[in-house]
Each structure stands twice: as C-alpha cells, then as structure tokens.
Amino acid sequence: MADDTHKLAIFRGYLKFKSNTQKIWGVLIFLSIVTTVEVILGIVKPQILMTPFIRIKLLNWIFIILTLVKAYYIAWDFMHIRDEKSGLKNAIVLPLIILIPYLIFIILLEGDYIFNVMQDGFVSWNF
C-alpha cells in the first residue's frame, strides 16, 4: 500500500493530515488527551458525576464512552480498518457489535437479579 491509499482524514473530515505518519502522531495525541482526561476524572472524581444513571454512575458512563472512542481510533487508524474494503470491515465489526452488547445485556441483567435475590432472600450472606 502506498501513501495515497490511506484515508488521511479523521473526525469525519474535520482534521486532514498530509501523510500517514502525520496522521499516526495526530491520533497518538488524541488518544493521549483522552487517556489524560480519564485519569484526571479518575483521580478527582467530581461529585456531580457520582449520580447514578441506569444503575451506573455518570462518571462510569463517561469512562465507558471514552473507552469506546479510544477503541474506535485504535482500530480505525492503527489497525487500518479505515482503509479496508467495506466487506472486510463489516465482517470484523458486525459480529462484535452484535454479540458483545447482547452478552452484556443478558449477563448484567442476571447479575442484577442475583444481587436482589441475595439482598432480599431469607438466607444471610454475612455471618
């Protein structure tokens, strides 16, 4: 692959790079910023973000979303999914985005149910 086959724009075209090497450094800077934000939030733990939303704290939602953002840029730019044919792209991404949320949904629902059973059940778990 020569340079001209790389797609050099990220952020839906807002940011265009001149060469692939430049894009790599650009993505590194972006990933570093995101990680730094995560670490700062993890240390400061702002009180406003501690309110739960769908059983998970807002802060944790932010962490999860930022993680997905990072995962997107690692896969799209470092692993060059951006440059692949859409067939290959879908073959890789679709199984993951269908199966993983499904697994998360059923297993966490079950975990929450078992928590309630253990809390409200007649058996003491703390003796």
Add this chain to the structure above:
Amino acid sequence: MELTAKEHSEDETLWGGDKQPFKATYGKMMMWFFIVSDALTFSGFLVAYSFSRFKNIDSWPIADEVFNHFPFLHGVNAPMYYVALMTFVLIFSSVTMVLAVDAGHHMKQSKVAFYMFLTIIGGAIFVGSQAWEWKNFIKGEYGALETNGGQILQFINTDDKRISIEDFALELPTERSTHESSNGLWFSYEPSVTEITVSEVKAGFKNNEELLIRTEKLNSSGDKTILSREESLAKIESAIQVVQGANLIHNEYGNRLFADFFFFITGFHGFHVFSGVVINIIIFFNVLMGTYEKRGHYEMVEKVGLYWHFVDLVWVFVFTFFYLV
C-alpha cells in the same frame, strides 16, 4: 453440454482463488478473524467480571484503594498514576508499531527494524510493570481478618487511616505449628500457619481503643462502612482467619472474586503481551536478516502489528473496567 462447459471456464478465475473481494491477503484476513474470536474471548471474561461485580455491587473492592502504589514512593497513596503510565507505554509502543508498518510499505528496512525495536522495548516495559503490579497485589499491605461467611474485616484508626494488623497484633505465646505428614498417621493436608494468629489480632484489637473495623459493605456515598467500637468488638468475634495479601482463595482487599478476576484477566492479557513481544522479536530478526526485503513486501510486519494493536485495544478495556469504573 458444451454451453455449460463454456460458462464454467469463464468462471475459472472466480473459483481459482484469484479474486480478492476483500482486497486483503489470506494471512491478513486470518489474523483479523483470529482477533475477532480473541476479542469475543476477552469480552466473555470482562462480562463475567461485570456479572460478579453487579452481583456484589454493594461490597465490591474500591480499585483506588487496591492499586495505589508507585515505584520509589513508599507509603504514598498514588492511585491510578502507575496504570496510567502503563497505558501510555502501551499506546506509545502501538504508535511505534504503526510507524514500523508504514516504513514497511515504503520498503525502508532500517527504519522498520528501528521502530520494531522500540515496540519490543515498550512491550517489555509493560510486562515488567504488570509483574510489579502483581507483586504488590499478592504481597498486600495491611492484612485483614476473614469471617466465617468469607467477608473481609479491615482495620482503621479513629483518624480514618488504614492500620496494618502487624502493627497492633499482640504477640501471644503459641505452641501451634504446621502439621506435617511426618507427624501424623491420619494426615490429610494443612495450609501453612500464618505468622500472626487470629487470637493475636483479636487481643491486639481489644487492647487498642482507637481501632475500628471497616467492612466490605459500601454505604450510600460509595465508601466502605465503618463500624462503631461496640459493633467492631462484636464483629471481630466472627473472624476465623488472618488474610495477608491476595491469592486465588483469599484476598485482603475484599471479595475473593475480585482477586480471581484480576489474576485471570490481567494474566491472560499479560500473556498476550508476552507472546506479542516474542513474535515481535522473531519478526524483528527477520527484518534484520532481510527476509522481507527478499520477499518484496513487509506484510508480516503488518500482521504482527495487527496483533500488537489488538493487545493495546484489550488493555484499554481492562484499564477502564479494572481501574477506572
């Protein structure tokens, strides 16, 4: 008949393997499909972890209290900093890997070798850091008591500071020693006797009016519940075992599943990093020997690069779910 035969011969390129609908070689595609299956394996692990966490949502250990070490800063409470550093090391080694792949596309042998070398160094630093993290986790810091029901009781003083059981346990004379097979006819098995016994901790606790017990239960603001002195004195009677550090069966940080998942998931990831480093070293020497120069392309570098980025990708999730959330 002739007509069908003719149609068939037109299709020959389609079935002969010349068509590449994905415009990717066999090796690269298989690396991708391996990564997809490995990603599903890791999501299985992380979801299992989340399941246990949701099941024990009101008593899960707080990661900031568990992973708060930084090299050369003894006794300083430094949560997150070290893992953040590890994350940056891994992201950076990912970047040097893409740069190696990019240099490979331009057939620059020495540049590929240089970037591969940096990647290997980054990976080695990461594996070493993880080993250090494990060492701290296994060694433990304060020690705790375990109750009959498997709950962990930790100790704090009235200033809310964690107190190590070694600091307050009284030394009682004891005749107890580990039972060995040479001393008994009916020997089955006994784990080694801890240096500090439960009765020593109990006696020390009763002696020291300042000490309170901290249970696993999280209160409404997400902190561990602290018992009053009277409740503590009553609670300590249910303790049956001293726990120092962590292993697969007991851990002083709280729920045992926490240690199990920590060992299993970071261990599995660490094994991936380790094998990634080994594969990178092999490819590095191939680059040095000019194997890919002779072959005419550096696709092998691209394939190991995919694996290496995947390892980085998994760490991004492990970092979030073990240390941040």
